[in-house]
Amino acid sequence: MEATQTYLRPQTIDEALTLADHYSGDFSYVAGGTDLFVNRFQGNNQPGCLIDITRIGELQNVAVENQTLKIGALVKLEQLRNFPAIAKHFPALIEAAGAVGSPMVRRTGTIGGNILCENRCTYYNQSAFVREAINYCLKSGGDICIATGGTKACFSEFVSDTAPVLISLDARLEIADTDGLHISQLEDIYTGDGIRPRNISKTAIIKAIVLPLEREFRSVFKKLSPRNSVDFTSLTSAVSLDKNGRVKIVLGGVSPKPVLLETTLHDDLASLVKEALKQCKTVENDVYSRLYRRKMIEVFLQESFEELLME
């Protein structure tokens, strides 16, 4: 039987941080929970204490402040489209949010939760029985990566659909923690280590995602999956062009962290693709093969550039 279970529902960030401090060894925050509860069911994350932050009102807002748009971390994926400022300035974010999971997942899942979505792998996202029968991969506490046979690195995939778009828009995070408020570029929270894919402290709470409003972005979002609904990504690409001609390319689903390239629309695409491939640590741990996903990077980038140039 599981150890003592505690489910807490703080009303404020301060209250949540205090609770987190108290249960520091053995807790998880839970927002929508669409990722966390599946992982819990499978035995991949079974803390004794869950701190449900969904009642914290200040995390639910969307506001324009000083040439920026602040999206509260608890805004649900499905709700993003209801905010005119998002629809006007960042339609690709709405598209990306609409590509997450199923309609029900999007109604419960939050934007903050999606950027913190746990990395995935064929050999990790399994029940305790299957992980034991596989003989435990690195991320499950074993000695060998089942996907590669290596012993050093875990290549679980970064699968957030919204984070690549947000990163391409130069999103920053407002993070509240026991030691105060921090600001971080979104891409900086991802480590590239498949076992511990994010470096924000365990007690930290993402308050808001902050997007610059004055850059006049145009973005193209693409996602590769076998079906038109429900599936996690096998390759996500987000390409954003700002008014100064700066292009930021972000790839998800092909590496333990988002792959970033900064360029202009007039750079040589072939060398960009080459550079992207160099950065991608793609392995055989997905419904599609490593080679196919790598090949699709070129296709997605080509199409994205064409779409941006066409407009």
Place this chain on the structure above:
Amino acid sequence: MEHIHLTVNNKKYEVLVEPFDNLSTVLRERVELTGTKIGCEQGSCGACTVLVNDIPVLSCITPALRCDGASILTIEGVATNGCLHPLQEKFVEKGAIQCGFCTPGMVITALAFLKENPTPTIEEIKKAISGNMCRCTGYKKIIEAIAEAAPLLQEEGTEPVKPYAAAIDGKAIDETKGDQSEGYQVVGKGRPYIDARKKVTGEAQYADDFQFKNTLYCKFLRSIYPHARIKSIDTGEAEELPGLRYILTGKELTEKFGVLPISQDQTALAIDKVIYTGEIVAAVAADTEAIAVEAVKRIRVKYKQLKPCLTIQEALEPLGERDEPIHPHCREGKNIHKRASLRFGNQKKGLEEAAHRCRMHFEFDGLNHAFTEPHACTAYNDANDNLTIIASTQVPHYLHRTLSKVLNVPLDKIRVIKPYLGGGFGGKGDPFAHEIIAAHLTRKTGKPVKIRLSREEVFLTNHGRHPTELDMELGMDSEGRFQVLDADIRIDGGAFGSFGVVTTYYNGVLLQAPYKIDNLGFDACRVYTNKPPSGAMRGHGAVNPRFAMEMIIDELAHRVGIDPCELRMKNFLPANTHTVGQYRITSNGVREALQTVMEQSEWEKRYGKLPHGQGLGVACGFFISGSALPIIWNEYPQSVVHLKVDFDGRVVVYSGASDIGQGSDTMLAMIVAEVLGLNIGQIYVHAADTLMTPVDLGSYSSRVTFMAGNAAKMAAENLRQEILNSVSAKKGVQVNKLETRNRRIISKDREVDLSWQEAIDIATAHRGALTTSGYYISPQLGGDFKGAGAGLSPSYSFGAVVVEVRVNLDTGQVSVEKLWGAHDCGKALNPLAVEGQLEGSWHMGMGQALSESMKYHDGLIVNPNLLDYKIPTAMDIPEMHTNIIESCDPEGPFGAKECGEGALHPVVPAIANAVFDAVGVRITKLPISPEAILEGVKEREKMATVLND
């Protein structure tokens, strides 16, 4: 434990919950509203959808404590005061409900959606329900129901408008479908299932919905190795757990079983060794599920690993001196289970004389049925102390026999009840280890024992489509007539026999139609491997070779430069003939089926002429309508139906046939109503309870409409005769002057004009209730050679499909845009149900063609869930054009034959053939991978360059 307050369906509840309890658990087990279904436990299938404060949520991944104070709507709260909500009415009326297991979640999702978007487009509806998986309907009728409900909700608000009964017997009948009914009153008119209301309100009880006092919960310890000797099982630590009631290991149940008498190769639990990862090694029964789970964790098993055999190739290699065969009875010093071979005519000569020959190699991944309801059962002792099991089974009769054999309990002390069943497709046709274990534990503990498999355990139990490799060669003469077919087929049976001997034969024998081929032969071989067992799945055994043959036909047509439809037309067998293997073909609508889909798709105008990347593909199909030979050889009929009518005038139908969502209960009621001239509302079906109902061999091999339908018809005719005899004697009118019509018994001259009730008063006078019986036994069929019995059927179904695909030339991804299908079901007794069967078959075939595959790592399935095993969602299905072809079978009830499986066969090759039309690439490995398409396209371009140089 914490207290929470919930308002569920406007009723207030105060419930004690564990901190991490899910809302679904609380609703089902504390609030006791079991209409909310659990299909996957991890938020992938949508069956558990409920509204929390008007928002649809997946209750299986929603913490109950979060809902403290919330207002919740479950399916039980959608209808009010006995009145269906207009949306529910539309689900009923449009045939959007088959097995009904996804229905509660689907209705709740649609309800919330229509509130937000009262005037949706079809695309918006598809998107809205794309997180609710349905395996029966192909979504078409669900989408129609939602679309038609939308304006009603606007006009009339969301207030319920009609009492339940109105939806059942009122306007639900589609008048346009009844035109060809030759004067029938009931038959031939599309109508909702008689149990649709129960399903749409959440009242229908599935195997996991039953609660008994003092129930014990059973959980399994499963093998973590594909092949290993069990050295020891230490249960000591588990035994110390308070609340633990029993630990069972294999040694207690040594009697072997299997669905086929010739394949008794399975024990309920592994005894000395395990032969696949996931095999049951120990079972525990405890007061709660949590205790059972903990007890399983505490059991220690020591194994000595043996060399596993995981692929067809490995199984066909001679075993080394130190290698152990999977079963002692493996053949030829290899892990071979069964070889089947038949030869008709002279292949060698045929091949020599063939002007055009094409030989191709094909590979197929294994598939799972992916029915929405995981297996479940509860065993208990009933009021008469029968050892009783309520089980999600397609075949109560085989489970009845198996329990008797394995547990050594007399047949007359066992009762098997099939409750509402959430889809089967062949996957609930075998007797299963968990069912035997539940019954055994009830005997040992004296208490009810409940088992529900997780979705992962469903995949580990499997019995799905065999992974297959095959080589096939087809030759035709210069006139385009098929001369010869030769096939070499290897199928991967996994750990046990199951239906596999039949599968082995079906892979070859069902190639002998719908085309005439005089020189036909095949070698088929089934191997054992250390993987979950394969078995029967919709289209049993014939789907993969059909794919091969239809693709080769397409290729031959292409090479010779003849239209592939024309080539097929040239080679069709006629009606009333025999195949080369002496199948008796009676009714045959294949030509009309193909003609229909050609016309609708504007084939001649468009085939080969669509822009690069778009294509049309065609294929035909053929299947049995009930196996003519029973699995267990005896002289008992294949189906028996009893009817009873008592003083109250209601007619009760007793049948062992299993309604698994395909609508067989409704079919029985319609047939009886038709014969007796009654309304369907006067017929009550009591089915699939081995204490109460006579034997029917179950829902497999597409046999129920033909066999149980004929038995019901005979029983009804006997009842009619008895009633007419009584009326005749009483009124002094000759029997042959009397008829039953419009709920009356009348003579042609109107001298006798009695209401049904008046006639029943006469018929029951001085004797009481009338009971009659009817049965079905197949005629003697087939040749007298070894293997002649395989594939024999009193009738065969035929069909054709054209699909239009679009191939993304950059990604290689295929989307099926349109589908035109036609299926010859003899006579559609219930056209609405037939359409549903066809559309569901096409959906399932699409899954096999494009996305479904059981993936293994060292014998362990690594996609055992509905997220990674990819059945098509509502956003993946094409526009479907559904056509019923009626060839009026001479022996089927009112001319009917099967429609539940045969429609699947043509869709899979039609998609692959359409890909060829679109991009010129032959994909011979399923599922079709975008990667293979891109490689093929590249190869072609390379070839073209070489040629141009």
